[in-house]
Amino acid sequence: MTRQFDALFDEWSMTYDHTVKGSDIEYKEVFEGYDDILSEVAKKAKGYIFEFGAGTGNLTEKMIKMGKQVYGIEPSEGMRRIARKKLPGVTIVEGDFLEFPMPKQHPDTIVSTYAFHHLTDDEKTGAIQQFGKMLGEGGRIVFADTIFVSNEAKQDMIKEAESKQFNRLAADLKSEFYTTIPKMNQLFGEAGFDASFTQKNRFVWLAEAMKRRE
Known part of the structure; x- marks a missing residue:
């Protein structure tokens, strides 16, 4: 997986929780309903859960409070440090969607x-294929991320x-690997x-x- 964003996230880790609460006007719409979205993902997660891109532990914390078993995976050292401080005793390991220490129990x-938009389409393909091998019949993937209905819709959002003059948001939309619903549907x-x-x-x-079913 490309690690070009690691330094950015180490730097962002100290202000990330403020950003997701809507304090940054450029990203306010991106994180609109953030808490409710995380709660919905947490409720839909069943059994033993792998969480990729655990960040500062906000989703992790919701799942733990629901009594769920979570194996957290996060590439950024800064993010892991904050998550571990919030959630002492919870497993949060270094890794990403493609490379991570595999526990004995499958998810x-x-x-x-x-987080999934940090992967190129080729990397998304590899990750989802790997997930398909790890998950048994009835296993599920639950992702919340910026996705567009079409490439045209993405270009409209950039414009x-x-x-x-949301220059940071525009640069973000241009430089990261946001994909489309048809592409995600194909990969799944x-x-x-x-x-x-x-x-x-x-x-x-x-x-x-x-x-x-097979």
Whole structure:
């Protein structure tokens, strides 16, 4: 997995929790309904859970409070430090969607929020194929992330950000690997999943994928 964002997230770790609460005007719409979105993902996670991109532990904390077993995976040292401080005793290891220490127990659910867009389409393909091998029949993936209905919709959002002089958001949308619903649906289907998508705000969609019978 590309690690070009690690330094950025180490730097962002100290202010990340303020950003997701809407304090940054450029990203306010991206994180609209953040707490409710995390709560919905947490409720949908069943059994033994792998969480990729655990960040500062906000989703992790919700799942732990619900009495769920979580194996957290996070590439940023700064983010891991904050998450471990919030959640002493909870397992949060160094790793990413493609490379991570595999525990003895396989997951029943794989979750992630605001992170899958850091992978190129080729990396997304590899990750979802790997998840398909790890999850048994009825296993599920629950992701919440910025996804677009089409590439045209993505370009429209970039133009809108530029017109508002939201230069950091526009640069973010141009440089990271935000994908489309048709592409995600294709990748899930090829890996043996049936997927559905629900829009949560102007940027974020909830993707749910269930492993089909062999």
